[in-house]
Amino acid sequence: MVGVVVRLDELTRLRVSELAGVGPARTRALAALGVETIYDLVTYFPRRYVDRSREVPIGEAVPGEQVLLVGRVMDARRIPTRGGRVLVEAQLVDSSGKITLAFFGQPYRAKQLANITGEVAVFGRVELFRRRRQMNNPLVDPIGDKTGAIVPLYPLREAAGLNSSDIARAVAQVFNEYAEFVDVVPPSLRGHLGLYDIYQALWQLHFPTNEQTRQVARKSVAFDELFLLQVKLAQLRAEREARAVATEHDANPFVPGSARLLEEFLAHLPYEPTDGQRSAIAEIARDMASPRAMHRLLQGDVGSGKTLVSVVAMLIAVQSGHQAVLVAPTEVLAEQHHRSISTLVAEARLPDSVTGRLFEGSPRPVSIDLLTGSTPAARRRRLLADLRAGALDIVVGTHALFNDELAFASLGLVVVDEQHRFGVEQRSALTDRVTVDQGSAPDTLVMTATPIPRTAAMTVYGDLDVSVIEGLPPGRQRVETRWARTALEAQVAFTLLRDEVAVGRQGYVVCPVVDESTKLQVRAVTEEFERLQQAELKGLRLGLIHGKLSSAAKDEVMRDFRDRAIDVLVATTVIEVGVDVPNATVMIIEDADRFGIAQLHQLRGRVGRGADKSYCYLLSEVDTAVAEARLGALVASDDGFVLAEIDLELRGEGTVLGGRQAGRTDLKVASLSHDRDLVLEARQHARALIAQDRSLEHHPRLRAMLQALFGDDEADFLLRS
Numbered sequence: 001m002v003g004v005v006v007r008l009d010e011l012t013r014l015r016v017s018e019l020a021g022v023g024p025a026r027t028r029a030l031a032a033l034g035v036e037t038i039y040d041l042v043t044y045f046p047r048r049y050v051d052r053s054r055e056v057p058i059g060e061a062v063p064g065e066q067v068l069l070v071g072r073v074m075d076a077r078r079i080p081t082r083g084g085r086v087l088v089e090a091q092l093v094d095s096s097g098k099i100t101l102a103f104f105g106q107p108y109r110a111k112q113l114a115n116i117t118g119e120v121a122v123f124g125r126v127e128l129f130r131r132r133r134q135m136n137n138p139l140v141d142p143i144g145d146k147t148g149a150i151v152p153l154y155p156l157r158e159a160a161g162l163n164s165s166d167i168a169r170a171v172a173q174v175f176n177e178y179a180e181f182v183d184v185v186p187p188s189l190r191g192h193l194g195l196y197d198i199y200q201a202l203w204q205l206h207f208p209t210n211e212q213t214r215q216v217a218r219k220s221v222a223f224d225e226l227f228l229l230q231v232k233l234a235q236l237r238a239e240r241e242a243r244a245v246a247t248e249h250d251a252n253p254f255v256p257g258s259a260r261l262l263e264e265f266l267a268h269l270p271y272e273p274t275d276g277q278r279s280a281i282a283e284i285a286r287d288m289a290s291p292r293a294m295h296r297l298l299q300g301d302v303g304s305g306k307t308l309v310s311v312v313a314m315l316i317a318v319q320s321g322h323q324a325v326l327v328a329p330t331e332v333l334a335e336q337h338h339r340s341i342s343t344l345v346a347e348a349r350l351p352d353s354v355t356g357r358l359f360e361g362s363p364r365p366v367s368i369d370l371l372t373g374s375t376p377a378a379r380r381r382r383l384l385a386d387l388r389a390g391a392l393d394i395v396v397g398t399h400a401l402f403n404d405e406l407a408f409a410s411l412g413l414v415v416v417d418e419q420h421r422f423g424v425e426q427r428s429a430l431t432d433r434v435t436v437d438q439g440s441a442p443d444t445l446v447m448t449a450t451p452i453p454r455t456a457a458m459t460v461y462g463d464l465d466v467s468v469i470e471g472l473p474p475g476r477q478r479v480e481t482r483w484a485r486t487a488l489e490a491q492v493a494f495t496l497l498r499d500e501v502a503v504g505r506q507g508y509v510v511c512p513v514v515d516e517s518t519k520l521q522v523r524a525v526t527e528e529f530e531r532l533q534q535a536e537l538k539g540l541r542l543g544l545i546h547g548k549l550s551s552a553a554k555d556e557v558m559r560d561f562r563d564r565a566i567d568v569l570v571a572t573t574v575i576e577v578g579v580d581v582p583n584a585t586v587m588i589i590e591d592a593d594r595f596g597i598a599q600l601h602q603l604r605g606r607v608g609r610g611a612d613k614s615y616c617y618l619l620s621e622v623d624t625a626v627a628e629a630r631l632g633a634l635v636a637s638d639d640g641f642v643l644a645e646i647d648l649e650l651r652g653e654g655t656v657l658g659g660r661q662a663g664r665t666d667l668k669v670a671s672l673s674h675d676r677d678l679v680l681e682a683r684q685h686a687r688a689l690i691a692q693d694r695s696l697e698h699h700p701r702l703r704a705m706l707q708a709l710f711g712d713d714e715a716d717f718l719l720r721s
């Protein structure tokens with residue numbers, strides 16, 4: 001067939017209005033669906049399909065069976081009923097016969113059915129009513145063109161005046177006008193994986209010949225999406241490596257003689273690092289010793305000991321005569337990190353003889369300070385001066401830390417604690433700025449508190465290397481988790497809490513406060529606190545902590561809790577991450593169904609941190625399928641990575657990946673939970689390709705496509721994606 005051949009990236013520039021049959025009205029309607037270019041149109045995929053190959057002639061529809069019927073709607077009207085119930089009836093007719101469609105409680109149907117002009121696909125169970133065949137509340141989907149045996153149904157949203165077959169027609173028009181899309185994925189790769197070329201893949205995803213071709217098409221398009229994204233990420237990584245000359249931190253804690261500071265530090269730790277911590281540290285030390293800038297993600301389950309690993313990384317930098325900075329997402333967390341790192345470093349009783357290039361001639365212990373939005377101006381000035389002079393080794397802070405005044409004598413490592421916020425844009429802005437400030441790039445270590453499924457990490461953090469801390473410190477017992485569904489079971493939970501307090505242990509009661517910025521919500525926690533004081537927890541020493549307290553007040557409550565002057569801490573999710581009080585053994589989470597899996601797992605991680613048996617009670621009377629699945633998962637598993645996978649399946653990628661999915665890297669077809677192997681394949685091939693051809697000189701079409709999809713600018717890409 002002779003026809004026009006078009007490059008895929010050109011489709012991103014051609015407007016739908018250039019298609020025959022798409023006039024101004026249709027162009028506007030499509031724009032309302034976010035479809036502006038021809039590329040948008042061919043990647044606007046059906047929500048589902050009606051399989052007309054399995055359709056039954058109306059005359060042969062047998063009562064008791066679920067069938068698909070296709071016909072014209074006649075005689076739609078509202079039938080008066082006794083008792084005021086709305087009943088709409090219509091006849092569905094084809095050449096073989098007719099059947100009654102009955103809709104109860106759906107008054108809008110009368111008008112809707114009367115307005116349908118073409119054929120409709122009706123799906124439902126055939127019943128007998130007064131000896132006539134009838135379908136009650138069937139699914140009705142309009143279909144216009146008979147494009148094939150399987151008819152696509154497109155998501156329509158608010159686009160007025162456009163139905164599914166209009167979209168199908170416009171899509172079909174694209175395939176009429178163009179005989180081929182020039183592929184950007186190397187054909188050998190497609191052949192190797194048994195995938196369709198892009199033209200056939202897109203065509204079959206819109207108008208599948210049968211279920212089997214649809215599946216191959218889906219896989220092909222999913223691979224394309226993943227591959228393009230992975231090539232972009234691999235390129236980002238390779239370019240960064242080539243560009244940035246990083247400080248070579250030659251200290252390795254496990255190589256005797258190479259790092260006195262670290263040896264001393266580890267020798268004075270009250271415990272041995274676990275194997276998991278050791279191997280993560282070894283990977284980090286190797287990266288930091290190389291002239292390549294490290295870009296590494298550190299993952300570990302709750303309580304796996306990420307803090308220690310990050311502290312060792314910081315000390316590697318300090319030992320080599322450089323500085324380290326740790327950035328936390330909130331002030332509470334910055335304060336907590338500062339406290340725990342200071343303790344760790346102090347406990348190590350660093351000898352005065354430790355010297356590094358920074359402080360040659362003036363031996364002193366490692367210095368660490370905290371800088372947040374609430375640091376007083378004078379102190380802030382002094383601290384910034386110290387950083388500039390190299391008198392301060394480690395600074396912990398929030399993003400407020402980074403403004404133009406900030407300069408380091410020699411910054412060697414940036415640790416970013418992202419929690420589950422995925423603040424990619426902040427991360428890149430931060431390292432970019434710091435890189436600009438000095439000649440060589442600092443190494444970057446990103447920590448996440450919540451385990452991320454492997455495939456998701458490869459997508460969200462695809463430009464980073466990943467270290468996972470396997471296992472937990474020894475002596476940890478499983479937190480016994482129960483779901484208390486009734487008031488009686490809740491009483492059992494509080495009784496157990498009282499019993500534990502009676503033998504000297506502590507606990508938490510968490511109240512669900514979604515938005516701590518509103519007074520109303522804070523009042524709700526305060527009221528619950530007062531109620532508990534009069535009721536379930538009467539006579540115990542209670543503390544209250546929430547986001548609206550001042551830093552000083554929060555600090556005081558936390559100190560009292562740590563010092564065991566408080567038995568039970570009534571809290572919002574401010575305690576979700578970072579809080580580490582091993583004597584606490586009971587956690588009661590009220591209205592647990594209001595939290596997500598990751599959050600519940602984080603909260604639960606606040607207990608079971610010591611040697612004592614710990615308990616977590618999820619209070620929730622809600623009995624929906626979602627609550628069942630979520631709370632059930634927590635009861636069944638305490639493995640954060642397993643829970644993360646379940647979460648991904650329950651919630652879908654959008655929510656799990658947060659803001660990162662909102663941009664153009666949105667995966668339309670690929671699913672991170674169901675296409676795991678494909679993610680791995682895409683990544684492996686993308687990396688191999690970039691290893692050979694970093695700037696894609698020999699793959700001009702692929703380069704043009706990436707440019708069209710993601711733009712040129714690295715920061716821009718990270719921001720948008």
Ligand SMILES: Nc1ncnc2c1ncn2[C@@H]1O[C@H](COP(=O)(O)OP(=O)(O)OP(=O)(O)O)[C@@H](O)[C@H]1O
Nearest residue numbers: 271272273274302303304305306307308473578605
């Ligand atoms: N190797 C080890 N042996 C024994 N205890 C350890 C070890 N490493 C860390 N710990 C202790 O385990 C607890 C958890 O460590 P840490 O706070 O670093 O966990 P985390 O990974 O940050 O977890 P979370 O995300 O829950 O805060 C701390 O009390 C810490 O002192």
